[in-house]
Amino acid sequence: MPATVKGGVELRKALRRFAPELGKETQKEIASVLKPVVKEARGFVTVSPLSNWAREGGKFPVFNASIVKRGIGYKTTPSKPNRRGFTALAQIRNRSAAGAIYETAGRRAPSTKPSSRPNFAQAMGELSGSGKERGRLIYKAWENDKGNATKAVLKAIDNAGKTFNRMVGTR
Amino acid sequence: MANVVIDIAAEYTGNKAFKQAETATSKLEKSVAKLGKQLAGVFAASKLYAFGKESVKAFAADEKAARSLALALANTGNAFAAIEVEKFIGDLQRVTGVLDDQLRPAFRTLLTATGNVKKSQDGLALALDIAAGTGRDLGAVSLALAKAYGGQTTALSRLGAGLSKATLASGDLDLITAELTKKFSGQALAAAEGYAGSMAKLAVASENAKEIIGKDLLDSMQLIAGKDGIGGATTAMEGFATEVGNAIYGVGFLISKLRELPGGADLLQGTKEALSFNIFGLFSRVGASSKARAAGTPAQSPGQRKAIDKANADALKLQKSKNELAKIDNANTTRKLALTADQQALEELKKKFDVERIGLFAALNQTTDQETQMRLRSLIAIKDNDAALAGKIKAELEATRAVDFLSSALFRLSAEFDMERARIAFGKAEVAAKAATMITGATPSQSLATALKLYPDFGTEMDAPRTAAARGTNIVYNINASGIGDQQIASVVQNAIQDLNRYGNSTTYAGAI
Numbered sequence: 001m002p003a004t005v006k007g008g009v010e011l012r013k014a015l016r017r018f019a020p021e022l023g024k025e026t027q028k029e030i031a032s033v034l035k036p037v038v039k040e041a042r043g044f045v046t047v048s049p050l051s052n053w054a055r056e057g058g059k060f061p062v063f064n065a066s067i068v069k070r071g072i073g074y075k076t077t078p079s080k081p082n083r084r085g086f087t088a089l090a091q092i093r094n095r096s097a098a099g100a101i102y103e104t105a106g107r108r109a110p111s112t113k114p115s116s117r118p119n120f121a122q123a124m125g126e127l128s129g130s131g132k133e134r135g136r137l138i139y140k141a142w143e144n145d146k147g148n149a150t151k152a153v154l155k156a157i158d159n160a161g162k163t164f165n166r167m168v169g170t171r
Numbered sequence: 172m173a174n175v176v177i178d179i180a181a182e183y184t185g186n187k188a189f190k191q192a193e194t195a196t197s198k199l200e201k202s203v204a205k206l207g208k209q210l211a212g213v214f215a216a217s218k219l220y221a222f223g224k225e226s227v228k229a230f231a232a233d234e235k236a237a238r239s240l241a242l243a244l245a246n247t248g249n250a251f252a253a254i255e256v257e258k259f260i261g262d263l264q265r266v267t268g269v270l271d272d273q274l275r276p277a278f279r280t281l282l283t284a285t286g287n288v289k290k291s292q293d294g295l296a297l298a299l300d301i302a303a304g305t306g307r308d309l310g311a312v313s314l315a316l317a318k319a320y321g322g323q324t325t326a327l328s329r330l331g332a333g334l335s336k337a338t339l340a341s342g343d344l345d346l347i348t349a350e351l352t353k354k355f356s357g358q359a360l361a362a363a364e365g366y367a368g369s370m371a372k373l374a375v376a377s378e379n380a381k382e383i384i385g386k387d388l389l390d391s392m393q394l395i396a397g398k399d400g401i402g403g404a405t406t407a408m409e410g411f412a413t414e415v416g417n418a419i420y421g422v423g424f425l426i427s428k429l430r431e432l433p434g435g436a437d438l439l440q441g442t443k444e445a446l447s448f449n450i451f452g453l454f455s456r457v458g459a460s461s462k463a464r465a466a467g468t469p470a471q472s473p474g475q476r477k478a479i480d481k482a483n484a485d486a487l488k489l490q491k492s493k494n495e496l497a498k499i500d501n502a503n504t505t506r507k508l509a510l511t512a513d514q515q516a517l518e519e520l521k522k523k524f525d526v527e528r529i530g531l532f533a534a535l536n537q538t539t540d541q542e543t544q545m546r547l548r549s550l551i552a553i554k555d556n557d558a559a560l561a562g563k564i565k566a567e568l569e570a571t572r573a574v575d576f577l578s579s580a581l582f583r584l585s586a587e588f589d590m591e592r593a594r595i596a597f598g599k600a601e602v603a604a605k606a607a608t609m610i611t612g613a614t615p616s617q618s619l620a621t622a623l624k625l626y627p628d629f630g631t632e633m634d635a636p637r638t639a640a641a642r643g644t645n646i647v648y649n650i651n652a653s654g655i656g657d658q659q660i661a662s663v664v665q666n667a668i669q670d671l672n673r674y675g676n677s678t679t680y681a682g683a684i
Contacts (some may be wrong), residue, residue: 088178
């Protein structure tokens with residue numbers, strides 16, 4: 001469960017409109033926090049976890065290490081609201097199909113058996129994290145970071161808010 | 172599309188379904204508020220109408236009671252005391268908190284019984300005390316007292332005032348009133364001092380306000396109804412109440428909108444103050460002055476009158492001061508003009524004895540040269556500080572110079588034109604001859620055309636000698652000395668030698684003796 005904030009989206013809008021430089025600085029600060037996590041996550045991508053997964057052909061996404069690495073990144077702008085109405089102010093993403101499979105294989109998906117395709121998943125190694133936030137790439141890096149990045153992002157947003165309020169003189 | 176993400180710092184912004192619900196709720200709220208406002212407007216108008224009706228009714232009742240009392244006073248031969256009685260009732264009302272609607276009938280009852288204003292006033296005061304002490308109605312007490320004045324003490328005995336049978340049986344009113352006064356003295360005042368008394372006073376003030384407003388409403392209805400009088404004013408009154416209700420609703424609507432604005436609270440306060448101080452204040456002043464005019468009394472209060480008189484006096488004083496200053500200013504101007512005339516006469520006299528000026532005029536008389544005359548006139552103008560004359564002379568001088576320059580330029584142009592014409596003629600011949608030598612067998616016109624192409628620049632008559640010099644050939648100058656005598660040649664040579672000697676140029680070679 002991500003940490004929740006209030007007024008973050010409004011702050012971003014206000015920054016973009018009234019203090020674009022401060023907004024850019026904030027984004028840079030958040031990016032500098034997320035970059036090491038992304039770098040670490042990319043480091044977990046091996047050549048191919050399964051020898052025949054890298055072969056071309058068939059409908060199953062082929063594992064290509066460079067594509068998987070490229071698919072791992074971050075986003076510092078607010079996302080669209082999800083089904084529950086939550087908007088993320090920053091994200092770490094694993095966007096490639098093969099990367100997503102490698103990330104999540106072995107998780108217990110809803111309405112599936114607890115150990116579907118156990119051989120496939122077991123060959124890729126253990127999942128890191130807990131609950132739904134378990135994975136082998138970005139979730140592992142996130143787990144290793146021990147919440148430091150979240151704290152830094154929240155701090156950056158808070159600082160931006162304070163600076164903005166000081167600029168416009170509301171406090 | 173596969174998209175595994177870790178959300179950092181999420182914020183609840185609501186989803187589509189919630190937004191739709193919010194919009195629907197908001198619409199419903201607006202509709203309800205609108206309906207509420209409309210209903211409030213209707214009720215406000217009806218309340219105002221009801222209040223207006225009550226006010227008019229209260230005034231009518233008050234006026235009826237006052238007329239009745241006035242008639243009773245007249246019938247008892249006390250018409251002269253009408254004003255005094257009204258004042259007494261008004262004062263009693265303020266002090267005791269009992270409405271004049273009750274006081275007047277009570278007083279009338281007592282007056283009818285006693286026929287004496289003084290006795291009635293005392294009786295009313297006593298009745299008030301008894302009513303306050305026993306908790307009975309003032310009307311009943313005053314009626315009992317009135318009957319007692321007529322010799323019937325039964326009603327008095329039933330008031331529960333605690334009068335002894337012996338006193339009542341004596342029928343001595345002085346004795347009875349003395350006992351009653353002893354028992355109930357100060358009850359009315361005491362009752363007026365507590366919380367209930369304050370409330371009663373407030374009620375009195377409220378009723379009085381109603382009566383005042385009712386009277387003004389009726390007067391205004393008469394104004395609105397015009398010639399038809401108050402009889403046709405009922406419809407007008409309802410219309411008036413509706414209009415006032417609409418106006419009040421409009422103000423309420425404006426206030427609600429102001430409240431929605433950023434900083435609306437301050438703005439609202441300011442608007443309220445402005446409304447109360449400006450619009451209502453203005454209406455109040457207009458009404459007061461109209462009433463005063465209608466009554467034939469001055470439109471201002473004594474304070475206002477005093478302030479206006481003071482302002483008028485100040486304005487008059489200021490105007491007088493201004494007039495005095497204007498007089499002084501005019502006198503100064505006259506003196507200044509006289510001094511200027513004297514100064515001019517002195518200057519004229521001074522000029523007559525100015526030696527330098529005299530000399531300049533003498534020189535002007537003797538000079539015939541126009542330019543010199545002009546210069547002299549300029550000097551005289553400078554001497555006399557006559558700027559206009561100096562400017563005129565300067566302009567004349569410049570015009571003369573311009574004419575001179577133009578004539579000399581024309582002369583030079585004419586001379587140069589003649590010279591150029593001669594050079595062109597000579598050049599053409601030269602060019603034609605040269606071209607003829609260059610193009611064998613060409614006609615003179617062809618030769619000229621060719622020569623013009625070759626030598627587009629006229630006045631190139633010296634090209635032949637230059638060309639020859641470039642070729643290194645000797646140039647032979649033929650001097651045609653026909654018509655010149657030997658003496659003239661000798662003189663020229665002699666002058667040339669003398670010039671050479673004067674400038675230090677040797678006529679011999681270096682080393683010659």
